[in-house]
Amino acid sequence: MPRNVVGCEQGKICGLLRIRLRNWSKQSAAKTWLADAQDAGARFYVETRAERVLVQAGSAVGVEARTKGGQRASVRCQNVVTACGAIHTPALLLRSGLRNEHIGRHLHLHPVSNVTGIFPEEIRPWEGTMQAVYSDQLRFLSGNYGVKFETTRFSRQRSGGAPWRDAQHYRFLLERLPRTVGSGHWCETAKAAA
Ligand SMILES: Cc1cc2nc3c(=O)[nH]c(=O)nc-3n(C[C@H](O)[C@H](O)[C@H](O)COP(=O)(O)OP(=O)(O)OC[C@H]3O[C@@H](n4cnc5c(N)ncnc54)[C@H](O)[C@@H]3O)c2cc1C
Numbered sequence: 001m002p003r004n005v006v007g008c009e010q011g012k013i014c015g016l017l018r019i020r021l022r023n024w025s026k027q028s029a030a031k032t033w034l035a036d037a038q039d040a041g042a043r044f045y046v047e048t049r050a051e052r053v054l055v056q057a058g059s060a061v062g063v064e065a066r067t068k069g070g071q072r073a074s075v076r077c078q079n080v081v082t083a084c085g086a087i088h089t090p091a092l093l094l095r096s097g098l099r100n101e102h103i104g105r106h107l108h109l110h111p112v113s114n115v116t117g118i119f120p121e122e123i124r125p126w127e128g129t130m131q132a133v134y135s136d137q138l139r140f141l142s143g144n145y146g147v148k149f150e151t152t153r154f155s156r157q158r159s160g161g162a163p164w165r166d167a168q169h170y171r172f173l174l175e176r177l178p179r180t181v182g183s184g185h186w187c188e189t190a191k192a193a194a
Helices: 033-039 085-095 157-161 167-175
Strands: 048-056 059-067 072-076 112-118 145-151 180-189
Touching: 048 072, 048 085
Parallel strands: none
Antiparallel strands: 048 059, 059 072, 112 180, 145 180
16 A cells, blocks of 8 residues: 555565654655745744634635634735635635635545454554555445445553453453454445555
8 A cells, every 4th residue: 555654665664564753754745845934934823713703704814813812813815725624614704704516515524444354363452663564455336336445453451452252252252352353344346445
């Protein structure tokens, strides 16, 4: 699976999986788009919540925001790009009084389930690159709908997500953690996966 990392050679630097990579090798927005913007002279307000987009004569002309400390901040600009995620972007636009037939509609979620299996041999699922392998063999189970399998991380910390029946059963699962493998199942349409 293609991974969005630089300088994260498997087994050498990134042999132990974790959500936040130790050497910051993940090429996140902060390391790519925002770094480029900073190089081009952009200024940032951090820990500041955009409260509404300012609109004049049908055009966005700025943003009103509030800092974590409660101070108001106002930015005037020629173009406004909102990138508050799938939930908060439409919320910001609606708070700003903007309306059209698409704002706040068409949200798509892709459900993910996880199945774990206990194997005879030791696997040590906390080692290695996380989410490194996938299979889309069953992608077209029913027309355009199918399922994609993806290896998931499974660490000692994550074992808190193991099912709880009683203490004895939980101990049974934890004792077998080194022989446990997790697999995530992405349910999606072929169009969404393309
Ligand atoms: C558990 C999980 C696992 C995932 N795994 C993968 C994966 O393996 N591969 C993959 O490709 N994708 C994965 N995704 C999806 C991926 O994380 C998202 O698609 C992606 O982060 C969306 O980016 P975005 O910039 O649109 O929004 P976000 O990353 O959600 O960023 C929105 C930002 O806006 C900020 N914000 C919200 N409201 C305001 C406001 N009013 N003012 C100022 N800031 C605001 C939020 O704090 C946030 O920082 C995963 C998502 C989840 C939840």
